Amino acid sequence: MQVDGKHYRTIWVHPEDDSVIQIIDQRHLPHQFVIEDLTSVTGVALAIRDMHVRGAGLIGATAGYGMYLAALHDASDNNLKKASRELTQTRPTAVNLSWAVDRQLKAIAQADSTVDRIQVARQTAEDIANEDVDYCRSIGEYGLELIRKLAKEKGSGPLHILTHCNAGWLAFVDHGSATAPMYAAHDAGIDIHVWVDETRPRNQGARLTAWELGQHGVAHTVIPDNTGGHLMQHGLVDLVLTGTDRTTSSGDVVNKIGTYLKALAARDNDIPFYVALPSSTFDWKIKDALAEVPIEQRGADEVAMIQGLNEGQLKKVLITPPDSPLANYAFDVTPANLVTGLITERGICAANRESIGRLFPEYVINH
Numbered sequence: 001m002q003v004d005g006k007h008y009r010t011i012w013v014h015p016e017d018d019s020v021i022q023i024i025d026q027r028h029l030p031h032q033f034v035i036e037d038l039t040s041v042t043g044v045a046l047a048i049r050d051m052h053v054r055g056a057g058l059i060g061a062t063a064g065y066g067m068y069l070a071a072l073h074d075a076s077d078n079n080l081k082k083a084s085r086e087l088t089q090t091r092p093t094a095v096n097l098s099w100a101v102d103r104q105l106k107a108i109a110q111a112d113s114t115v116d117r118i119q120v121a122r123q124t125a126e127d128i129a130n131e132d133v134d135y136c137r138s139i140g141e142y143g144l145e146l147i148r149k150l151a152k153e154k155g156s157g158p159l160h161i162l163t164h165c166n167a168g169w170l171a172f173v174d175h176g177s178a179t180a181p182m183y184a185a186h187d188a189g190i191d192i193h194v195w196v197d198e199t200r201p202r203n204q205g206a207r208l209t210a211w212e213l214g215q216h217g218v219a220h221t222v223i224p225d226n227t228g229g230h231l232m233q234h235g236l237v238d239l240v241l242t243g244t245d246r247t248t249s250s251g252d253v254v255n256k257i258g259t260y261l262k263a264l265a266a267r268d269n270d271i272p273f274y275v276a277l278p279s280s281t282f283d284w285k286i287k288d289a290l291a292e293v294p295i296e297q298r299g300a301d302e303v304a305m306i307q308g309l310n311e312g313q314l315k316k317v318l319i320t321p322p323d324s325p326l327a328n329y330a331f332d333v334t335p336a337n338l339v340t341g342l343i344t345e346r347g348i349c350a351a352n353r354e355s356i357g358r359l360f361p362e363y364v365i366n367h
């Protein structure tokens with residue numbers, strides 16, 4: 001992804017010191033572009049928990065590099081197990097985190113010597129990141145065809161796409177899931193316009209998706225979270241396209257809080273509701289998302305406070321009565337019956353076990 005004309009991934013190994021992992025600290029965006037050095041598992045865990053990095057794919061990639069740092073410091077089984085626990089405890093909902101840590105543990109277990117273990121951990125972290133990039137690029141290609149078809153059916157005027165939260169480049173290593181088709185469509189000369197839900201309480205839409213789309217030159221408008229239903233009723237949304245933090249093999253979608261309400265409104269207005277995801281975001285083991293997926297509850301301060309730029313400084317201000325009780329559920333479940341389709345790196349399928357199984361038989365058939 002280009003930032004002021006320079007290509008960046010969201011995470012990489014320091015070019016001059018391979019004991020340092022570099023990330024973009026997303027807490028400062030869109031107002032400041034800050035690169036942070038990570039040198040220990042504890043630093044990586046903090047960066048995930050406090051959302052210096054966030055988004056399903058990037059959490060997974062960061063955990064992968066975290067396991068590499070763990071091996072670099074002490075490649076013993078004990079230390080790697082400890083590191084895996086420290087990393088997986090940071091955030092409970094996005095399945096990419098445990099998927100990446102498990103993949104590292106299995107890969108490292110194949111190597112004996114310390115040198116080999118470090119080498120395998122580094123290679124596996126790079127593989128996870130590179131696959132993330134390839135899969136998102138592929139999602140972009142499949143999603144482009146969907147957008148092309150919808151734009152053709154519409155005939156004239158921009159195709160209006162509504163998105164929620166940030167399932168963009170910043171939520172992955174590059175391209176993004178929900179944004180990849182938008183970038184591909186824009187690059188192909190298709191006239192699109194994106195409604196960006198602000199996504200309270202952390203405003204990933206207003207701060208991150210809007211910034212990304214702006215960097216790429218994609219027409220967009222930031223809207224308060226409650227606006228989508230009104231726009232849909234007035235024919236101003238042609239497609240809803242979101243990401244997901246975990247999706248079951250029967251097509252239930254766990255995503256940023258508020259997604260479910262957008263899916264209900266889309267159904268009521270006959271608007272296609274698509275979800276883009278790489279295969280690392282499927283949880284092949286669970287059957288019932290509502291019963292089995294842990295929904296993260298974050299600190300009350302995220303609801304009570306809002307952050308913005310004031311006279312050149314990032315400031316937080318209090319917006320609630322100081323004593324009001326607050327709740328901060330970070331994700332919700334959109335049942336498969338409200339999802340028109342899933343855009344994956346292997347193609348687009350319906351949100352049900354049969355269709356998902358046709359694209360991913362090696363995972364679905366055997367469970």
Ligand code: MRU
Pocket residue numbers: 054055056057164165166167168171177204242243244245255256257330
């Ligand atoms: O809490 P976050 O910012 O890590 O939430 C993740 C998200 O950005 C969204 O839920 C997104 O749609 C899915 S992540 C690709």
